[in-house]
Amino acid sequence: MADKPPLAPAPAMKPKAKTSAAPPPPVAASAAAPGQARTTPPLKKPPLAPPPQVRPQLKPPPALQYRQQQQGGQPRKRRYRNHRGGGCSGRRVCCLATGFVLLALCLALAAACLAYLYYHPRPPSFHLQPVSTTRFRVGNSSAVSAMDVTVAVKVVSWNPNDKVSFEYGDGEGRAELADADGDIALGWAPVAGFDHRARSVAAVGFVAAAKGVVVDEAVAARVRDRYRRRQLAFKVVVDTHVSARAGALRTGMVPVRLLCDGGAMAPPRDGSSGSVVGPMSKCQVYLFRVRWFSLN
Structure with a gap:
């Protein structure tokens, strides 16, 4: 039985382009000889990033540290009180008192004027x-x-x-x-x-x-x-x-x-x-x- 002729080698597949920001390395354009394996150059590892620098934690002043310890380590929260209502009520009370005093003075002055016109007093x-x-x-x-x-x-x-x-x-x-x-x-x-x-x-x-x-x-x-x-x-x-x-x-x-x-x-x-x-x-x-x- 006659020998079969050898099969032709399969065409080389083109490598897919990488999506990374760096351009792909150039590929040799020479054709591989039949029967020889295709060798690729080794990939280069990217340089390692330097380790992050750790900043030392600053200690609070002694007075603040003592205050935090007294409060259980919790920072003190400022409490804002609404004094608007008390101020308005106090101002309203002062206005009413002043109005009553002025009204009483006016009534007393009117009574004195009427008494003077009626009795018409004269000094001895x-x-x-x-x-x-x-x-x-x-x-x-x-x-x-x-x-x-x-x-x-x-x-x-x-x-x-x-x-x-x-x-x-x-x-x-x-x-x-x-x-x-x-x-x-x-x-x-x-x-x-x-x-x-x-x-x-x-x-x-x-x-x-x-x-x-x-x-x-x-x-x-x-x-x-x-x-x-x-x-x-x-x-x-x-x-x-x-x-x-x-x-x-x-x-x-x-x-x-x-x-x-x-x-x-x-x-x-x-x-x-x-x-x-x-x-x-x-x-x-x-x-x-x-x-x-x-x-x-």
Whole structure:
């Protein structure tokens, strides 16, 4: 049987292109001889990447570390509180309180205006009668002289109101002898309180006594000369409290001061009537240390 001819070698298969970014290595274009195995060059391994660098962990400050340990290692979370509601409510309360106060002041002012228009109050007037000296003695000395003086003071008040009366509390009165070199204090005495009704006249008086008041010779000489000529001048101050009453309305006690300057010395008493006759000096009234004046 005849021999079969040898089979032709199979055509070489082309290698598939790699999808990697690097281009495939060139393949030799020489044809393999029949009966010889095809050899391929060995693949090159890519270079190894350097190992990643490990950064050392930084330790927290001692204060923060201690705080984290106290809290179980958990970082503290900030808590944000909503203060908006409390602030609004407090502001609303302040606005309401201010509004009520302003409303009360307006009502009080309106009531005071109506009361003034209805009652039309006027301040009382005070006058100082001439001061009578029950005892007056000035010692004679070449260097220093002593005075013994006792004076009787009387203040007359007139209430011109028709519907308003006044009530005066207990106080005190002081008398001084006026002089160019300085007033000479003659002592003080208590003053009893009294009621002053509408459209009426009231009087208040006290007796002040001074013993052993030392003055120099020049002052003693002037005082003796004025006493002989009945030209002594006195100054009277009365401190007390007063309240006003109009119908069912009544005010509280407030301080008041009467200041009577230029009080004259009383002339000799009239034998027939026994009263002090002479011109009276007007007194100034200070309410709360402010001068009392009339709006009429």
